[in-house]
Structure formats: C-alpha cells, structure tokens
Amino acid sequence: MSIRRPFFSPPFFGTFLAIAILLASCGSSTNYDHTGLCADWEEFSIGDYLFQNNVWGKGSISDYEQCLFEASGGGFPAGWHWIWPQPGGGVKAYPEVIFGHKPWNASSTTLDLPVQLSEDPEITAAYDITQDASGSYNLAFDIWLTSTNPPTGNTITREIMIWLDRNIIVAAGTFQETVTIDSKSYDFYRADFADWTYLAFVKTAPEFSGNTRIDLFFDYLVGEGHITAAEYCASIEFGNEVISGSGQTELTSYSVTIN
Numbered sequence: 001m002s003i004r005r006p007f008f009s010p011p012f013f014g015t016f017l018a019i020a021i022l023l024a025s026c027g028s029s030t031n032y033d034h035t036g037l038c039a040d041w042e043e044f045s046i047g048d049y050l051f052q053n054n055v056w057g058k059g060s061i062s063d064y065e066q067c068l069f070e071a072s073g074g075g076f077p078a079g080w081h082w083i084w085p086q087p088g089g090g091v092k093a094y095p096e097v098i099f100g101h102k103p104w105n106a107s108s109t110t111l112d113l114p115v116q117l118s119e120d121p122e123i124t125a126a127y128d129i130t131q132d133a134s135g136s137y138n139l140a141f142d143i144w145l146t147s148t149n150p151p152t153g154n155t156i157t158r159e160i161m162i163w164l165d166r167n168i169i170v171a172a173g174t175f176q177e178t179v180t181i182d183s184k185s186y187d188f189y190r191a192d193f194a195d196w197t198y199l200a201f202v203k204t205a206p207e208f209s210g211n212t213r214i215d216l217f218f219d220y221l222v223g224e225g226h227i228t229a230a231e232y233c234a235s236i237e238f239g240n241e242v243i244s245g246s247g248q249t250e251l252t253s254y255s256v257t258i259n
Contacts, residue, residue: 037053037067037068037069038053038065038066038067038068039053040053040055040058041053041054041055042068043068044068044070045109046070046074046075046076046078048099048109048110048112049097049098049099049109049254050097050098050099050109051068051070051078051080051096051097051098052068052095052096052097052098053066053067053068053080053095054093054094054095054096054239055092055093056091056093056094057090057091057092057093058092058093059092061084061086061092063085063086064082064083064084064085064086064092065081065082065083066080066081066082066083066084066093066095066242067080067081067082068080068095069081076251076252076253076254077250077251077252077253078097078250078251079248079249079250079251080095080239080240080248080249081246081247081248081249082095082240082242082245082246082247082248083246084135084242084243084244084245084246085244086244087135087136087243087244088243088244089243089244090243091169091241091242091243092242092243092244093240093241093242094142094237094239094240094241094242095239095240095242095249096142096237096238096239096240097237097238097239097251097254098235098237099113099235099236099237099238099256100112100113100114100233100234100235100236100237101113101114101150101151101234101235102144102234102235102237103144103146103151103152103153103155103156103234103235104153107150108150108235112258113233113234113235113236113258114146114149114150114151114232114233114234114235115232115233115258116149116229116230116231116232116233117145117218117222117227117228117229117230117231117232117233118229118230120215121215121233121258121259122213122215122258122259123213123214123215123218123233123236123256123257123258124211124212124213124214124215124256124257125141125211125212125214125236125238125254125255125256126210126211126253126254126255126256126257127208127209127210127211127212127238127251127253127254127255128208128209128251128252128253128254129208129209129249129250129251129252129254130208130249130250130252131165131208131240131247131248131249131250132247132248133167133240133245133246133247133248133249134167134245134246134247135167135168135242135243135244135245135246135247136167136168136169136242136243136244136245137166137167137168137169137240137241137242137243137245137247138163138165138166138167138169138240138241139163139164139165139166139206139208139239139240139249140161140162140163140164140166140238140239140240140241141160141161141162141164141212141214141236141237141238142159142160142161142237142238142239143159143160143161143162143214143233143235143236143237144156144158144159144160144233144234144235144237145157145158145159145160145227145231145232145233145234146231146232146234147230147231147232148232149232149234151232151234151235156195156196157196157197157227157231158196158197158198158199158226158227158231159196159197159198159199160199160200160201160217160221160227161198161199161200161201162186162200162201162203162212162214162217163200163201163202163203164203164206164207164208164212165203165206165207165208166202167245168243169241169243171187171189171200171202172189172191172198172200173189173190173191173192173198173200174189174190174191175187175188175189176188176189176190178204179201179220181201181213181216181217181220182212182213182216184203184207185203185204185205186201186202186203186204187201187202187204188200188201188202189201189202190226197226197227199221199226199227201217214236218233236256238254
C-alpha cells in the first residue's frame, strides 16, 4: 500500500513541519517506525487488537497527516498521531484500536465478541496511556450494539461512547443526568439518530491510566430502558475523535478482558 503524502499550501507548511518534528520527538524514547503507516484506513494487528487509521469524516480535506505506529520490534507501546489544521466542522477522524467485530468489517478480531448482553458478561478495559494534544478532540471508547450476530452496518441499534478525556469537542444529543458508575462520575447524553441511538458518557475528570468496567454501563442502560438485554455487543473500539489540532496518543498497554 502506498504512503499518502499530504499536500500543504505555503501558509501551512512551516507550521506542519514544526509540529511534525515535535510529535516525532514526544513520548518515550522507544524507536518508533512512522513509515508506511500513514495511508488512509491502513491497519496492523497486535494479537486480538486491530489498529485502524480511521479517517471517516475527512471529506475532501487534504492538508492533514494521521499515522499509526508501533514499537520497532512490533507490539506495544503503540498508537497514533495526527495533524488536522482545518478548524471547525464535524469529526474528521477516529484513529483507533478495535477489539471485536466492527459492524462494517468482515470478521471479529476475537472469539469473545460479539456477545449477547443477556449472557451478563463482565467486560473490563485496562489501559496506560500517554497523550499530548491540542485543539478539538476526545479520547473515547466507541461501542457498537447490534440486533444480530454476526453484526452488519444495517443491524446497528446503539452507539455507546465512554469519553475519558475531551478538549473543546462536546457530545451529541441532550444532557440527561450526571451518573456515577464504578465510583467514577460521568455526564450522560442521548441522541436519537435516524439509524441508531447514540449514548455518550463523558467523564467529569480525565483518566489516562486504570480500567473501565464496560459491563456496568450496560447494566445502567438496561436498567434505565435505553437498551435491551437482547442486543449484542459487537465491538469495543478505542481512539481519538478529532475535529482539529494536533496530537499523539501512545498506548503503553491496552487490553480488554471478557469473563
């Protein structure tokens, strides 16, 4: 796959070069390989985790760079960096790591997903993250529920997001209430889109290291009537929704366990 080399008009070029040098030098001293991982939708796997250079909202924008990286010998630490100079508009991209069966993909990365919520799975995501970013973005789980197994884009019922950090960007929909889940506080939003229901939990204090009990969010949503136990958790994805700015997210470690 060829590497996309973005074009920058003269007003952007000097800024881009300075930011690129800064991003290349930030984080740990690990010798990352940034070559060959900057093409739109490029992917690589670490075990059951599929990293994807997701640029779903870029439209006709061309003056950007977004790249995946992993340790030079493969494996963690791994992550992505981005430069989206054009402000405003909606979400341009979601560089991410996928665990499970993303509804638009052909297969699952793991035998553990999809799982029906009625099976009452215990799902824990554990992470240790270093993030250096500016502009409008979040750091969030994106979880797809479907009415079928295997899932498809046409059988999506809910999109559940859990935001661990945000800057400028705000969740879609209407604020419902502030909730406490697993002793952590979140502002809860709901939007009813044409194709599915969007449910977002925005953490009131940023978190970059620890764990999130995803099944406890399912318990809350079932109890409040926002979802049903008949639905399937198809995939658990994690990344940065980016509107504009620059940054780098490094996952020193990342895992999802289902019991």
